[in-house]
Amino acid sequence: MKINPKNNPNIEYISRDEIRGIQSGRLIDTVSYVYRNSAFYRRYYIENGISPEDIKSLDDLNKLPFITRDHLANLSDEMVCVPRSEWIDICPTSGTTGQSIYFPMTKNDLILFARICARGAYSLGIDRNDTVQVMLTSDNLLQPTKIMTYMFQFEIGSLALRVGPVGTERQVKLMRDLKPDVLFGISTYLQSLGRSLDKYEFDPKKELDLKLLISTGSTIYHSRWSPTALHREVSEIWGAPYYSILGSTELNTGFWECPARNGHHVHQDYFIAEIIDPDTGKTLSPGERGELVMTAMGREAMPLVRYRTGDITSLEIDECPCGRKNPRIMAIVGRRDQMLKIKGTLAFPLQVEEAVLSVQGIKAHFIEVVNDENGQAQLNITIAPDPDLENAPEEVTERVKSRTLITPRVSLDTRESIESVWYSEKRVKPRKFRDKRKKVS
Numbered sequence: 001m002k003i004n005p006k007n008n009p010n011i012e013y014i015s016r017d018e019i020r021g022i023q024s025g026r027l028i029d030t031v032s033y034v035y036r037n038s039a040f041y042r043r044y045y046i047e048n049g050i051s052p053e054d055i056k057s058l059d060d061l062n063k064l065p066f067i068t069r070d071h072l073a074n075l076s077d078e079m080v081c082v083p084r085s086e087w088i089d090i091c092p093t094s095g096t097t098g099q100s101i102y103f104p105m106t107k108n109d110l111i112l113f114a115r116i117c118a119r120g121a122y123s124l125g126i127d128r129n130d131t132v133q134v135m136l137t138s139d140n141l142l143q144p145t146k147i148m149t150y151m152f153q154f155e156i157g158s159l160a161l162r163v164g165p166v167g168t169e170r171q172v173k174l175m176r177d178l179k180p181d182v183l184f185g186i187s188t189y190l191q192s193l194g195r196s197l198d199k200y201e202f203d204p205k206k207e208l209d210l211k212l213l214i215s216t217g218s219t220i221y222h223s224r225w226s227p228t229a230l231h232r233e234v235s236e237i238w239g240a241p242y243y244s245i246l247g248s249t250e251l252n253t254g255f256w257e258c259p260a261r262n263g264h265h266v267h268q269d270y271f272i273a274e275i276i277d278p279d280t281g282k283t284l285s286p287g288e289r290g291e292l293v294m295t296a297m298g299r300e301a302m303p304l305v306r307y308r309t310g311d312i313t314s315l316e317i318d319e320c321p322c323g324r325k326n327p328r329i330m331a332i333v334g335r336r337d338q339m340l341k342i343k344g345t346l347a348f349p350l351q352v353e354e355a356v357l358s359v360q361g362i363k364a365h366f367i368e369v370v371n372d373e374n375g376q377a378q379l380n381i382t383i384a385p386d387p388d389l390e391n392a393p394e395e396v397t398e399r400v401k402s403r404t405l406i407t408p409r410v411s412l413d414t415r416e417s418i419e420s421v422w423y424s425e426k427r428v429k430p431r432k433f434r435d436k437r438k439k440v441s
């Protein structure tokens, strides 16, 4: 694999001891900085008996208490470390859960975002000669879209066309006129756009010479990092390799997949990634699955120290075949609050979905957890199979049972009806899972 040293900072190739030294220094500085500048952190650390002097190296990380999404939702004003006159932009969360939270950025935060995010783009070979057609939505994902576009334009020097998810006709016209090298959009949009190209007699494999496709916002890998059906379809339609970016508004960054297809690389000089047991908070070993905890350092407006992301995944720390030594975040199998505890068995919606999609010919599906007539959790799955697929409900029941040990109730519906549920409540991303149980805790 060709690495351009000019475009790939040495920081991604240095030894584990060297990076620990850098992380230790930045952790000490970050804890001291938030203690001095954020009313929330100062109070929280005093309540937990922590003083900045207690943090002398990375080994002291687990002395620091976690912060949660509840802290962000209720106390984000007190978490901000700079006065409003220093803000130049804000990123709202994508709004998939709960209320909106706004993340302010200073000018230096924006520059830092671009600098470290560009490493992922460089690793995939995107450079100043490329034209990137940015098709991300312009609702509350607008700000991350804008700063990602800024990264392409100012850090890499690519021509970035901020098109948004406009109609097919306009996208096709732009593609014919400007011949983009890279398409950047959410996975379901790249899929639906791709499916509608025939109408315009546009074959991207003949008319374009796409280098690659990138997307953020949806999982395009199964839990063992094998591509989903959507991943394969999008790559096939557009005739180009397709890569994933794990974007996070809270962490104000994107972690990029590399050409080796081996997880999302963490920019470890500015982020410390940990995996913890979601119930006990105990740190888990590389490869073990648990909740992702991130510390975002080097930021002015809103650093985060030991933030529980709620995402369930695992970390790999062995050297990637691409040569970079930073850790990699593997597929997000679910959110902590989506963990299904059904009759004593633990599973995630993604595992159920993988089992459903392992049956060839399921055109659409919807997964739901409800309380049954006895108040017990019950897994319901609605499927739209191909008409010639006999015994689809029995087949799906068997696959789900063998992968999760949970016995679902499976019913049939039409593809249109299921898809209308996905996009109900004006959702941008399809929602294929719903937990309708009354929350006990």
Ligand SMILES: [Zn+2]
Pocket: 258, 259, 260, 261, 262, 265, 320, 321, 322, 323, 324
């Ligand atoms: Zn790699």
